Amino acid sequence: MLYIDNSISTDPHFNLAAEEYVLKNLDPEEEYLLLWQNEPSIIIGRHQNTLAEINLDYVRENKIHVVRRLSGGGAVYHDLGNLNFTFIKKAVQSDLLDFKSFTEPVIRALAKLGVKAELKGRNDLTIDGRKFSGNAQYLYKNNILSHGTLLFDSDLTRLQKALKVQKDKIESKGVKSVRSRVTNIKEHLKEDITIEEFKKAIRDAVAEIQGENFVQYEFTEEDLKKIRTLMEKRFLTWDWNYGQSPACNIRNSKRFDGGKVEVLLEVDKGHIVNGKIYGDFLGLVSLADFEEGLKGLRYEEDVIRDYLKKHDLQKLFGNIGQEELLSCLMGR
Structure with a gap:
């Protein structure tokens, strides 16, 4: 498995373009793990109506990026207290919409840190019933991209204010608010660690499950040029991130x-x-x-x-x- 530590950028437009670039342009026979972080941003699910998911005034006032991703699922808030992980590999039928194998390293890493986490519902990781990770997938030819968020030490107040979560979604979860439904990993740790130390714990857990060490891959200048081109053509455009709803009756x-x-x-x-x-x-x-x-x-x-x-x-x-x-x- 090749490991890409995408710490060269915290720009969500670039980072989502980098994911797509790896999926569609690097060796499709390889498996990849990417770990990355974004500055404050809302990442919109592929099929969502952007304006229905964000508090636009708050987002503008606080200069929060809004970017649509390739995968489905719901909108999520990212900041530098959140760690994102991406697996890219050959798709097998058992992987489709089954997040168990992709989230096992997170559960294992947290167990070693004294925290019991579990996969719940469609695509959530929880601690004591409270969500700290959402996961989604995207299929391209014979390969699958499965990625997730990890709320490590995020600003949960800002998360709540930035997202406009539909009432029916809150009710379906049996909770009164977004804030009461989510938690940061750091709140549950017995010993204080940094997000970099947590990143290493995730890498170690993946290597243990794989039974092999990583080979690190660093983007070449040609890779970076192509990622920036993709960023400009897709992830920086209004049409991709917001789009327009058609006339309807x-x-x-x-x-x-x-x-x-x-x-x-x-x-x-x-x-x-x-x-x-x-x-x-x-x-x-x-x-x-x-x-x-x-x-x-x-x-x-x-x-x-x-x-x-x-x-x-x-x-x-x-x-x-x-x-x-x-x-x-x-x-x-």
Whole structure:
């Protein structure tokens, strides 16, 4: 496994571009671990409506970056008290939407530090029932990118103020606020350590599980040039990070065990003219082709059901089932 310590940058635009670059341009036969940190930022899930997820005035006043990532799931707050980890490897069916193997090193590292953590729900790591890590995945050709956050010593007050968490999500978790649901790892440690020492504990746990030491990979000047180009073309653009919601005359929203789905459709003379789907579901790939394929379909349940049957819904919508998705598309 190759290890990339991306401490050369705390710019979220660059760091997300670096992830994508490694996934799509370095040797696909290798496995990679990246550890990285961002200055204050909100990282939006691939399928989310950005303006519905952030407190825009607070974000602007506090100069918090807003950047969309490749993977699905919900919006997360990053600062220098948060450590991010990314695994990139060959995809096998058992890895898809199963975060156990990717989070095992974190659980093992914390156990050695005297903290009991566990994988709970769809994609969360918790300590005493409180979340300190969210995880998501993205599939590209035959490789999978699985990444997660680790709240080590983040500003949780700022986290709460920056994110606009939907009421139905809070209620689905059985808690009263975002702040009461999350925790920092540092609060639970028996001995005080730095985030750099914690980073080493994660690396050691991965090496122990792999049964081998890392080979460190450092970005070349050519790598850095290509990462910056990708950053400018995608992660620094308004269209990618915010985008525009299409005109619609049908809008349906539902929360399922697999996440929230919000459907915006423009229907004219019984046919779908335009469609956009938002949500924090853990889809593994882009919805662009799926949304494009909705255009021209008769807005009838049997037609829409047949369309859904032609697609790998797990890759598109994670654990949202066909009938759940259909109920949201048809507003029933």
